[in-house]
Every structure is written in C-alpha cells, then in structure tokens.
Amino acid sequence: MLKLSKADIEAIADKSRFYLAETEKDDLTEFLSNILDYFDKIDDVDTEGAEPAAGMGDADSVMRDDVALPSLQRDAILGNAAYTKDGFFCVPYIWGTGK
Amino acid sequence: MELYKLTIHEAARLLDRREISCTELTESIISRITDVEDRIGAFITLDIDRALAHAKFLDKLGPAGYEKTALTGIPYGLKDNICTSGIKTTCASKMLENYVPCYDATVYRKLKAVNSILLGKLNLDSFAIGSSGETSYYVQTSNPWDPEKVPGGSSSGSAAAVAADEVMFSLGTDTGGSIRQPASFCGIVGMKPTYGLVSRYGLVAFASSLDQIGPLTKDVTDCALVLNAIAGYDAMDSTSANRPCPDYSACLVDDVTGIRLALPREYFNSCQSDEVRSQVIKAAQMFEEMGAVVEEVSLPLSEYSVPVYLMLSSAEGASNLARFDGIMYGYRPDGANSPEEIYKRSRTEGFDANVKRRIMLGNLALDSGKFKNYYLKAARLRTMIKQELDKILGKYDIILSPTTTETAFRFGVIRENTLDKYKQDICIVPANLAGLPAISIPCGFDSTGMPIGMQLMGKAFSDGLLLRVAYTFEQNTDYHIKRPMLHRGDVNAV
Numbered sequence: 001m002l003k004l005s006k007a008d009i010e011a012i013a014d015k016s017r018f019y020l021a022e023t024e025k026d027d028l029t030e031f032l033s034n035i036l037d038y039f040d041k042i043d044d045v046d047t048e049g050a051e052p053a054a055g056m057g058d059a060d061s062v063m064r065d066d067v068a069l070p071s072l073q074r075d076a077i078l079g080n081a082a083y084t085k086d087g088f089f090c091v092p093y094i095w096g097t098g099k
Numbered sequence: 100m101e102l103y104k105l106t107i108h109e110a111a112r113l114l115d116r117r118e119i120s121c122t123e124l125t126e127s128i129i130s131r132i133t134d135v136e137d138r139i140g141a142f143i144t145l146d147i148d149r150a151l152a153h154a155k156f157l158d159k160l161g162p163a164g165y166e167k168t169a170l171t172g173i174p175y176g177l178k179d180n181i182c183t184s185g186i187k188t189t190c191a192s193k194m195l196e197n198y199v200p201c202y203d204a205t206v207y208r209k210l211k212a213v214n215s216i217l218l219g220k221l222n223l224d225s226f227a228i229g230s231s232g233e234t235s236y237y238v239q240t241s242n243p244w245d246p247e248k249v250p251g252g253s254s255s256g257s258a259a260a261v262a263a264d265e266v267m268f269s270l271g272t273d274t275g276g277s278i279r280q281p282a283s284f285c286g287i288v289g290m291k292p293t294y295g296l297v298s299r300y301g302l303v304a305f306a307s308s309l310d311q312i313g314p315l316t317k318d319v320t321d322c323a324l325v326l327n328a329i330a331g332y333d334a335m336d337s338t339s340a341n342r343p344c345p346d347y348s349a350c351l352v353d354d355v356t357g358i359r360l361a362l363p364r365e366y367f368n369s370c371q372s373d374e375v376r377s378q379v380i381k382a383a384q385m386f387e388e389m390g391a392v393v394e395e396v397s398l399p400l401s402e403y404s405v406p407v408y409l410m411l412s413s414a415e416g417a418s419n420l421a422r423f424d425g426i427m428y429g430y431r432p433d434g435a436n437s438p439e440e441i442y443k444r445s446r447t448e449g450f451d452a453n454v455k456r457r458i459m460l461g462n463l464a465l466d467s468g469k470f471k472n473y474y475l476k477a478a479r480l481r482t483m484i485k486q487e488l489d490k491i492l493g494k495y496d497i498i499l500s501p502t503t504t505e506t507a508f509r510f511g512v513i514r515e516n517t518l519d520k521y522k523q524d525i526c527i528v529p530a531n532l533a534g535l536p537a538i539s540i541p542c543g544f545d546s547t548g549m550p551i552g553m554q555l556m557g558k559a560f561s562d563g564l565l566l567r568v569a570y571t572f573e574q575n576t577d578y579h580i581k582r583p584m585l586h587r588g589d590v591n592a593v
Binding site (some may be wrong): 009014015016017018019020024027028031032034036037039041042043045046047048050051052053054055056062064072073075076077079080081082083090091093094096 | 196202295308339403407424426437440441447455456460476477483560
C-alpha cells in the first residue's frame with residue numbers, strides 16, 4: 001500500500017507553493033511513497049546517541065563587526081524584478097482590491 | 100599546431116615564452132567551438148566577442164601590464180549556476196531565463212583577477228539537481244565519446260566542454276557527485292575539494308551543507324593550477340575555512356611509496372559493470388606495484404548514504420529554492436491577482452518536474468509530523484557515516500573506488516520518477532555527507548570505448564595528497580591523453 005494519499009500530496013504541494021495537475025499528483029504520490037519505502041531501511045540503524053549533523057565546515061558561528069560596508073546598487077537589483085515602481089518591488093494588493 | 104588541444108600548463112608555457120599570443124589561443128578555441136558545439140551542446144550562453152576582446156586587450160597590454168599566473172590568458176567556462184555580473188545565470192531553468200546577476204561569485208572574481216578568459220556559461224541539470232544532464236530547459240548536452248549517451252550531471256556542460264576541447268578548463272559544482280560523475284563519464288579529471296576550501300559565495304545554492312565548487316580539467320596538473328586559483332578563505336561565505344592553503348602544484352610528486360589505500364568492499368560490490376570494477380582493481384594493483392599499501396576494508400553504513408543524502412539534500416533544496424517566488428527576480432507570470440497566485444504560478448511554471456519532485460520530498464521531510472522520523476534521523480545517520488569514514492581514514496590515507504558503478508548510459512534509459520538513478524551514487528555521495536575531498540581521474544575504457552573513472556577520497560584538507568596520488572597514477576598511464584574523435588582533425592582517439 002502506498003504510504004501517502006492524494007490528500008497528503010495536495011497538502012505538501014500547497015506548502016511548496018505549487019499547483020499540481022491530476023497526473024502530477026498521481027506521479028508524486030507514487031514517487032514519494034517509493035522514496036519513503038526506500039527510506040524505511042534506515043530504521044534498521046540505531047541512531048540514538050548520534051548528534052544530528054548540521055554542517056561539515058570548520059566554522060561554528062560566524063560574526064563580524066557591526067559596521068556599514070558597501071552594498072549592491074539598488075537599481076541593479078531592481079533590474080531583475082518584473083514589476084517595480086519608484087525604487088520598490090511591486091506586488092498586487094495584499095488586502096482588498098486594486099491595481 | 101591545434102592550440103585548443105593543449106592543457107593549461109602546456110599553453111601557459113607557450114604564452115610565457117611568447118611563442119603564442121592570448122588571441123591566437125582564444126581564436127583556436129573559438130574555432131574548435133564552431134566545429135563541434137552543434138554536436139556537443141555544452142553552452143547555454145556563449146560570449147565569443149567578449150572573450151576575444153579580453154584576449155586582445157591582454158596582448159595589447161603585454162606581459163608587463165598585468166600580473167601573470169598559470170591561468171592568465173587561458174580560456175575557460177563556468178557552470179551556469181555560478182553568478183557572473185552582467186552575464187545571464189540561468190541555472191538551466193525557465194525560472195531564471197532572464198536573470199542577470201549584479202555581483203560576481205567569488206570564484207569568478209578570482210579568475211577575473213588573474214585574467215583567465217571566460218568563454219561562456221555551461222549547461223547543467225536544472226538547478227544542479229540531477230545526474231544525467233537531461234533536465235536542462237535549454238539544450239541537451241551529449242557525451243563527446245558517444246553522442247547517444249549522456250554526459251552525466253549535474254555539471255554536464257562543464258565536463259563535456261573540457262572533454263571536447265571547447266574550453267581549457269571549467270568549474271562545476273558537486274552536491275552529491277555532480278563534478279566527479281560527469282568527469283568520469285567524459286574521461287576527464289574532476290575534483291570536489293574539501294567542504295569550505297572554495298568559497299560558495301555567488302553559487303545559486305542547492306543544498307548548502309553539501310555544495311562545493313571545483314575544477315574539471317584535462318589532467319591532474321591542471322587541476323592543481325585551478326585549485327590554486329580558486330581556493331582560500333572568503334569572508335562572504337560563512338562556512339569558508341579560515342586556514343592557509345598549500346601550493347597545490349608543489350604537491351604533484353610522482354611517488355606513492357608507503358601511502359595507505361583502502362578499498363571498501365561495499366563500493367566495489369555495488370558495481371553494475373564488471374569492466375568498471377576490474378579496471379579500478381587493476382589501478383589499485385598498479386599503486387601496490389608502485390609502493391603503496393593497498394587493503395580491502397568494510398564501510399557497513401555505505402548502504403544508507405544514498406537515502407540519507409536524498410533526504411537531506413532535498414530538505415535543504417526545498418528551503419533554498421523557497422526564495423524563488425517571482426517577486427524580486429526570476430520568472431513571473433502575467434495576470435496574477437494576488438501575491439499567493441504569483442508565488443504559486445511562478446513556481447509551478449518556472450520549475451521543471453524534476454526540481455518539483457525534490458522540493459516536494461524536502462518539504463515532506465521537514466513536515467512537523469515527519470521531521471523526527473525523516474530529517475532528524477537522516478541528520479543523525481550523517482554523523483555516523485562521517486564517523487565511520489573518519490575512522491577508516493585514521494588508518495588509511497585514501498579511500499580508492501570506482502567513481503560510478505557503470506560507464507555513461509544512453510539518453511532516456513533512466514525514468515526520472517524512479518529510484519534507480521539515485522542508487523548508482525553510492526561511491527560519490529559519502530564525500531559530500533562527510534565534507535571530504537574527492538577526485539575522479541580516468542583509469543581506462545570499457546569494451547564500447549567509454550571512459551572509466553576512479554575516485555580517490557581523503558581526509559578533510561588532504562586535497563594536496565589526493566592530487567599527488569592522482570598525479571602519480573597519471574604519470575604512469577596514458578588514459579588522460581586520449582580524446583574522443585569529434586572532428587576530422589582529431590587524431591588522438593582510441
């Protein structure tokens with residue numbers, strides 16, 4: 001039996017901010033259920049006592065002095081946005097209606 | 100002389116003696132690209148005019164006008180997930196089709212500083228998620244050794260371009276083998292340096308605790324030269340290692356006397372190809388004859404490395420790729436009436452099916468109800484896998500294995516929605532999970548003429564020793580000299 005239902009897939013898709021076609025839902029239900037079956041094999045291993053790894057680098061917590069440094073140019077950053085106005089990014093109204 | 104065939108160190112010598120000019124070298128490479136790019140499909144963005152102008156500028160300045168290093172005047176390519184100010188960086192996706200970064204990745208800044216000549220941006224699996232090179236939104240890269248076979252991935256264009264002599268070197272990125280596997284499939288050298296050795300600033304992140312930028316080159320000597328140019332501490336990457344780097348070229352010594360090599364039986368037993376297994380064993384025997392100590396070992400946790408990698412890389416990927424929402428950059432559909440609709444339509448239309456699958460898996464692993472059983476368990480197992488590798492590397496200098504369990508396969512044989520493709524990564528993902536350096540070098544050909552790669556993996560920051568052992572093998576074999584037959588001028592083919 002598959003480990004995930006179509007409703008599970010719809011919930012994860014919503015969290016991932018995707019619209020899914022019905023065929024995609026079927027494909028993902030099967031794919032993710034298979035991955036979870038595959039992942040079951042790690043249940044064989046006793047991992048109690050092992051610290052979860054967060055990263056592999058030397059650095060632990062990196063801080064720098066709180067001083068202003070040169071930043072990127074505003075217009076160059078805005079140049080990659082689809083809609084901008086007066087130096088701001090534009091989105092549709094969040095509350096109410098309008099343009 | 101066909102200059103495009105040269106290695107970096109050969110070309111640098113000629114440039115140094117002023118026997119050739121930067122322009123002549125760049126023109127030779129451009130002519131090669133014109134001849135073979137239709138067949139290879141390595142580039143997403145090719146900027147020949149810019150490259151030629153750069154070469155002419157250097158020639159006009161003359162050697163007194165700039166600081167000269169081995170990479171000065173050398174034409175190269177960058178994987179298209181490495182940010183280049185003013186040049187599109189697409190990640191081979193529809194999402195970033197028109198994205199032009201306004202800053203340089205540190206590796207690109209460093210290569211600019213030594214006046215290497217950028218030819219263009221190279222193809223990849225979309226967002227560097229994939230292992231066959233088949234998921235690019237733009238172009239299908241072919242394996243230079245057989246046009247019906249994949250180049251490997253995700254650094255597909257980076258590997259194929261070097262193998263086809265379209266660039267003298269390239270940079271790729273390796274999250275779970277994405278430099279080493281295509282290097283192996285294309286018969287070249289590919290190295291994932293120790294985590295933290297090369298800055299990730301300006302790399303479009305897939306899985307930040309696993310990603311590493313590294314060189315793809317024609318031989319080990321070139322690999323050391325490129326690593327010299329890109330390694331080193333960078334304050335812009337909080338995981339950058341703040342420690343001195345050796346001169347990697349000085350590590351190239353033709354001697355493996357007393358070097359201890361471990362051969363994990365689990366890696367060899369996973370081989371789907373007997374030819375791959377026997378050729379790598381033959382290489383190990385050669386090391387033994389040259390004075391190395393070679394012993395079989397066991398890494399019992401190996402079988403868990405692929406599921407652990409899959410879970411953790413997907414979780415980190417889902418988190419990193421959450422930034423693509425259509426507001427500040429990237430694809431944005433017309434006619435969306437709310438921010439929520441912009442987010443959803445941008446992501447639905449801008450990401451391909453393969454990327455969506457991994458984001459979905461990642462968000463499933465991070466789901467509060469499943470976090471403990473999936474993400475946390477995988478993170479604990481990652482620690483155990485690292486400890487197991489560290490223990491073996493306490494007794495041995497290097498873990499030697501095949502890079503891939505088979506040679507390059509045909510297009511379309513792997514169904515993207517199955518698990519098969521992930522299971523082939525057993526030898527390559529442990530280096531990423533444990534942050535270790537690993538290099539793939541050519542060690543033979545199978546009966547169909549496809550290259551076989553051997554992987555050397557070492558302790559953290561033993562990158563120089565890996566290069567030394569790889570160099571010794573290369574000095575005593577000629578696999579790295581052989582090139583695919585792509586054009587009537589190619590006479591080097593096997």
